[in-house]
Amino acid sequence: MVKIGILTRNPEAWCSMNLIKAFEKLGAEPVCLRFSRLVAKVGIKPAVLHEDIDVLKELGAVVIRPIGRGSLDECIFRMDILHRLTRLGFPVINHPSAIEKCIDKFYALTILEEHNIPVPRTVVTENAKEALKAFHELGGDVVIKPLFGSRGVGITRVSDPEIATRIFRALQFTHNVLYIQEFIPHGTRDIRAFVVNEEVIASMYREGKSWKTNVAQGAIPKALKLMEEAEEIAIKAAKIVGCEIAGVDILEGPNGLRVVEINSQPGWRGIQTVTKVNIAEAIAKYVIEKAKK
Numbered sequence: 001m002v003k004i005g006i007l008t009r010n011p012e013a014w015c016s017m018n019l020i021k022a023f024e025k026l027g028a029e030p031v032c033l034r035f036s037r038l039v040a041k042v043g044i045k046p047a048v049l050h051e052d053i054d055v056l057k058e059l060g061a062v063v064i065r066p067i068g069r070g071s072l073d074e075c076i077f078r079m080d081i082l083h084r085l086t087r088l089g090f091p092v093i094n095h096p097s098a099i100e101k102c103i104d105k106f107y108a109l110t111i112l113e114e115h116n117i118p119v120p121r122t123v124v125t126e127n128a129k130e131a132l133k134a135f136h137e138l139g140g141d142v143v144i145k146p147l148f149g150s151r152g153v154g155i156t157r158v159s160d161p162e163i164a165t166r167i168f169r170a171l172q173f174t175h176n177v178l179y180i181q182e183f184i185p186h187g188t189r190d191i192r193a194f195v196v197n198e199e200v201i202a203s204m205y206r207e208g209k210s211w212k213t214n215v216a217q218g219a220i221p222k223a224l225k226l227m228e229e230a231e232e233i234a235i236k237a238a239k240i241v242g243c244e245i246a247g248v249d250i251l252e253g254p255n256g257l258r259v260v261e262i263n264s265q266p267g268w269r270g271i272q273t274v275t276k277v278n279i280a281e282a283i284a285k286y287v288i289e290k291a292k293k
């Protein structure tokens, strides 16, 4: 029986439990792993241990659930271990290079733009004065986002230049990078497309109470049969950044669709409520196939 590692902060989280069940149902043995218990060795075998498990020998693949917050050391070390595993021919899903591209909103957006995926106009700088210029250049109605962030936390909409100035100065003072994006009027909903292996297996509208439409911010999942254009964009976007599993966020603006981000470790608790497709099983099936190759 193939053993699959699920690298997660919280094995009891809904998605982890769901995934564990799916692997068991499909005849694989799930093993929960934590970054804090991994040991990497150089010049000594085995190269990667998790407690007493030799990851390369005993497991067929590892799925990455949210990597979580950590110090710079921890984050870099975690990515280093994942890269080491992939270099040694071990399947890590998503591939660490895909995760790196997506957790950094600037990195992701530049790659998407370079491949002609429509994205909002965005300016990124460390300089508060330049940020204020960008505020005007972007039409005086912008969203300011943390470079690394999720669940809508820390994102603010600003349309007053004085408030913008204060925010930019404060963020510069605390050495944050200023990520400033044109506000895309999208009513109070956006599209989340869930991609597995170059296919949109589920999609939803997220209906928010305001412009921020993260489920974590109170938005409600609504069933959606994805239009062809959005489907193509979502598949292409996931492929370009190298995500085998992805949650693609798309806004419907007055000038068409805009991809705002790609989640490389997406949850599916919300979207699962509006689709008949068993998302955990689709993920598990894909990972087991990869593990067997």
Ligand SMILES: Nc1ncnc2c1ncn2[C@@H]1O[C@H](COP(=O)(O)OP(=O)(O)O)[C@@H](O)[C@H]1O
Binding pocket: 120, 143, 145, 149, 150, 151, 152, 153, 155, 181, 182, 183, 184, 185, 186, 189, 190, 211, 212, 213, 214, 249, 251, 260, 261
């Ligand atoms: N440029 C934008 N214009 C309007 N709304 C936006 C814009 N960017 C993000 N949003 C809203 O904020 C939410 C969170 O933004 P997103 O970039 O996906 O960051 P997070 O990683 O926090 O989910 C989006 O789902 C959308 O509702």
Ligand SMILES: [Mg+2]
Binding pocket: 151, 152, 214, 249, 261
């Ligand atoms: Mg998002």
